[in-house]
Amino acid sequence: MKVLVSALEHSANIHLRSLKKELSGEIEFIGIFDSELGDSIVDLRSLAIMGFVDAIKKLRYFLKLNTQMAELASEADKVLLIDSSGFNLPLAKKIKKRYPEKKIIYYILPQAWAWKKKRIPVLERTIDHLASILPFEKDYYSKNAPITYVGHPLLDIITQFKQELNPEVKNIVFMPGSRKGEISNLMPVFKELREKIGIQATIIIPTHFSKTDIQDLYGDLSGFTVVHDTYKTLYEADFAFICSGTATLEAALIGIPFVLSYIAKPLDYFIASKLVKLNHIGLSNIMFTQFNERDLHPEFIQKDVTADNLFRAYKEFDRSTFLDDSKALRAYLKHGSSKNVAAILEQR
Numbered sequence: 001m002k003v004l005v006s007a008l009e010h011s012a013n014i015h016l017r018s019l020k021k022e023l024s025g026e027i028e029f030i031g032i033f034d035s036e037l038g039d040s041i042v043d044l045r046s047l048a049i050m051g052f053v054d055a056i057k058k059l060r061y062f063l064k065l066n067t068q069m070a071e072l073a074s075e076a077d078k079v080l081l082i083d084s085s086g087f088n089l090p091l092a093k094k095i096k097k098r099y100p101e102k103k104i105i106y107y108i109l110p111q112a113w114a115w116k117k118k119r120i121p122v123l124e125r126t127i128d129h130l131a132s133i134l135p136f137e138k139d140y141y142s143k144n145a146p147i148t149y150v151g152h153p154l155l156d157i158i159t160q161f162k163q164e165l166n167p168e169v170k171n172i173v174f175m176p177g178s179r180k181g182e183i184s185n186l187m188p189v190f191k192e193l194r195e196k197i198g199i200q201a202t203i204i205i206p207t208h209f210s211k212t213d214i215q216d217l218y219g220d221l222s223g224f225t226v227v228h229d230t231y232k233t234l235y236e237a238d239f240a241f242i243c244s245g246t247a248t249l250e251a252a253l254i255g256i257p258f259v260l261s262y263i264a265k266p267l268d269y270f271i272a273s274k275l276v277k278l279n280h281i282g283l284s285n286i287m288f289t290q291f292n293e294r295d296l297h298p299e300f301i302q303k304d305v306t307a308d309n310l311f312r313a314y315k316e317f318d319r320s321t322f323l324d325d326s327k328a329l330r331a332y333l334k335h336g337s338s339k340n341v342a343a344i345l346e347q348r
Helices: 010-022 053-058 060-075 085-097 118-124 181-199 209-216 231-237 248-252 264-277 285-289 309-318 318-331 338-346
Strands: 002-006 026-030 078-082 103-107 129-132 147-149 172-174 200-202 225-227 239-243 256-263 300-301
Touching: 002 060, 002 085, 010 078, 010 147, 010 338, 026 060, 026 285, 060 085, 078 085, 085 103, 085 118, 103 338, 129 338, 172 181, 172 231, 181 200, 181 209, 181 239, 181 256, 231 248, 239 248, 239 309, 248 256, 248 285, 248 318, 256 309, 285 318, 300 309
Parallel strands: 002 026, 002 078, 078 103, 103 129, 129 147, 172 200, 172 239, 200 225, 239 256, 256 300
Antiparallel strands: none
């Protein structure tokens, strides 16, 4: 079976790797994905964007790529879209219009419940199987929508969970993000914060950055131990400061107490604040508050991201309560999703 895959994000490809391991038959991927998984039509590094402004700058490129993918669908038996709704939903509509009988599976759905509820009827009409990774998500869709809660994919990947915490915080991890803009914004604050705390500090740097990238983005790292293994490092640490994104949910599931920080470009933040009506930006907080009245972890955004604020949150953090809440969040998400999505993909 030949499957057209559209997996533009690094996190999407982590889950795609887990999914591929669960596929029983001979399946060939075509389309957009990490080169380790096959012959992708594009280098994923060329797709990295941060916010609305970057997206506008690359709009023509993405439109051309979208058309190329729709044409490639003619060679595929099925279509698998993962996350990246700005690219994948228009692609799904093109493919469904050209090939009405071609089955489209959407894994890691657009967060239409958060800011574009009008997309939900479009998704129901266009997608043959909606594979949801959020337990509450199906409540936003109609009764007969083709949606299934398949479990959260991070529980396929993360194998070690903290059962107890060290009495003292001796090792702190800093994760300033994976996009260049995120890193440039947070590193000055994180360096000042590290000096305030004054204990062993580790920084996780994505493996795709070259030595030149690291020097330009991170600057002097003499106060940090540089590592690349996210899960092992988080599991062995005592506390973390993390940029908003998938890493915050990873940390929550592993059970390491952390504080979320995020600084967006002013225009991006202005646009997002008008479109998104949520009380939190961290996915773990969004999930946790579905079944609990308090937050799982502190969040600081924009001008509130200061070394003083982060240090205060660190000193006041109730790590014991967080660990109990982390276990509750894992129970809420129930299980991983790779086996379930593989079964959906292989259905006749």
